[in-house]
Amino acid sequence: MTMPQPDPGAPQGQPGTPPAPPPFGPPQAGQAQPPGQAAQPQPPGAPVYGYPHPAPPAAPGYGYPPAPPVNVQPLVVLGDITVTPTGILTPAGPIPLQGAVWTANDLSRTEERIAPVGIVLAVVFFLFCFVGLLFLLMKERQTTGHVQITVSGGGRYHTTSIPVSTPQQVMDLMNRVNYARSLAL
Numbered sequence: 001m002t003m004p005q006p007d008p009g010a011p012q013g014q015p016g017t018p019p020a021p022p023p024f025g026p027p028q029a030g031q032a033q034p035p036g037q038a039a040q041p042q043p044p045g046a047p048v049y050g051y052p053h054p055a056p057p058a059a060p061g062y063g064y065p066p067a068p069p070v071n072v073q074p075l076v077v078l079g080d081i082t083v084t085p086t087g088i089l090t091p092a093g094p095i096p097l098q099g100a101v102w103t104a105n106d107l108s109r110t111e112e113r114i115a116p117v118g119i120v121l122a123v124v125f126f127l128f129c130f131v132g133l134l135f136l137l138m139k140e141r142q143t144t145g146h147v148q149i150t151v152s153g154g155g156r157y158h159t160t161s162i163p164v165s166t167p168q169q170v171m172d173l174m175n176r177v178n179y180a181r182s183l184a185l
Helices: 116-126 130-137 167-183
Strands: 076-078 081-083 088-090 093-095 101-114 139-153 156-163
Touching: 076 167, 088 139, 093 139, 093 156, 101 116, 101 167, 116 130, 139 167
Parallel strands: none
Antiparallel strands: 076 081, 081 088, 088 093, 101 139, 139 156
């Protein structure tokens, strides 16, 4: 089966007539440029559509504090916040040490309950004598939660949450925040 050929004298764009095929090769004088092509040739090395694109500037990933300068020793580290003698390094960016405002919220809780070992021993020794009930006085304490530490200054603000499992960890973090506060005066 052969396809019907368009009549060269028929007007283009009318229903029932196929469109003319696009011309191949560079446009001739007097012809319009196809869309998406520049009217003049691009100079060598100029960015064009497609590859190669110039690489975007490398930025440090969010969530990791920038590395302190090589010769600076950290004074205190609180999660992802690092305090140095020259400033405070956070994932949000550096914060000046002088005038920084520190906030620490203890969001942990300590629960006390009868130890499972005490329950087992009380049941076993209850059969022999009532003294086994004293094993029910065995208690265990469990701390869960986190301490939320916030630092702000120099137009920046950063918050970090540090999980804790003992009351001693909570006190250690609070003492570190107090030390950082004393450096910010």
